[in-house]
Amino acid sequence: MLARTINYLTPAYLILLSAFFGVKALLLHLRLSSTTATFRDVWFTLFWHYSGPRFFANDPTISRIASQCRGKVLDIGPGTGDAIRFLPHPPLITHIYGLEPNIHMHAQLQKAVDAEGLTEVYTILPFGAEDLDGLRGAGVEAGSVDTVLTIRALCSLDKRLLDRAVGGLFECLKPGGQWLVFEHVRNGKCSVSGLLQGFYQILWPRMLAGCNINRRTSEILLRAGRWDVNDLVDLKEEEHWASCF
């Protein structure tokens, strides 16, 4: 009962925590005096820098999934680089492109890349997954990628661009390539959880840089293209609200 209550309340705690970092970002922003987009990015960077390592980065599934990367990799939304330590090294990896549109995260991300000795093979690209022209400009051709990696990233893509972005990433994959996924998604197993997610979703994207707490991500992935193998699984099998992240 206690575990269930904690799970139900965790999103509220994260929203409050984010509000705190919003105030901090506001103070910084006043000094930066820049755009709303910059403010949102600075805000989320402050929040993620604090909460990523504490609340999000230590799920053992992340290391299991990230360590399966092979060849040429598209690392979508690597953030401040909490999962970089789990990536394999050459020769298993040939090159990794980290698509991170929030440039305020880049310094921390580069630090994580350097600390892992991946500097020569990891290129940070300052745009989002929907920017296919950017990808082509960076030399990532259709059918040339061995692995697409999305860890808690598809929740953050703009809804209007989502299908296009996911379809474009699918096109980048070689025949036989793999898409490794770890995402928080809609809880379709328990109506209370689904309702709560719906309730939290009112504030969640506004407080967490456009993140969606209840996205039907597997459906989006499955309609992106023809998959030879689909081994997507729900990791949390509890009947109640399993987790929001």
Ligand SMILES: C[S@@+](CC[C@H](N)C(=O)[O-])C[C@H]1O[C@@H](n2cnc3c(N)ncnc32)[C@H](O)[C@@H]1O
């Ligand atoms: C919840 S954070 C997760 C960060 C990292 N994957 C992790 O698990 O530590 C979501 C990340 O997706 C990035 N993001 C947002 N929109 C994106 C887009 N259109 N393309 C790629 N990444 C995006 C955000 O800037 C942020 O770094």
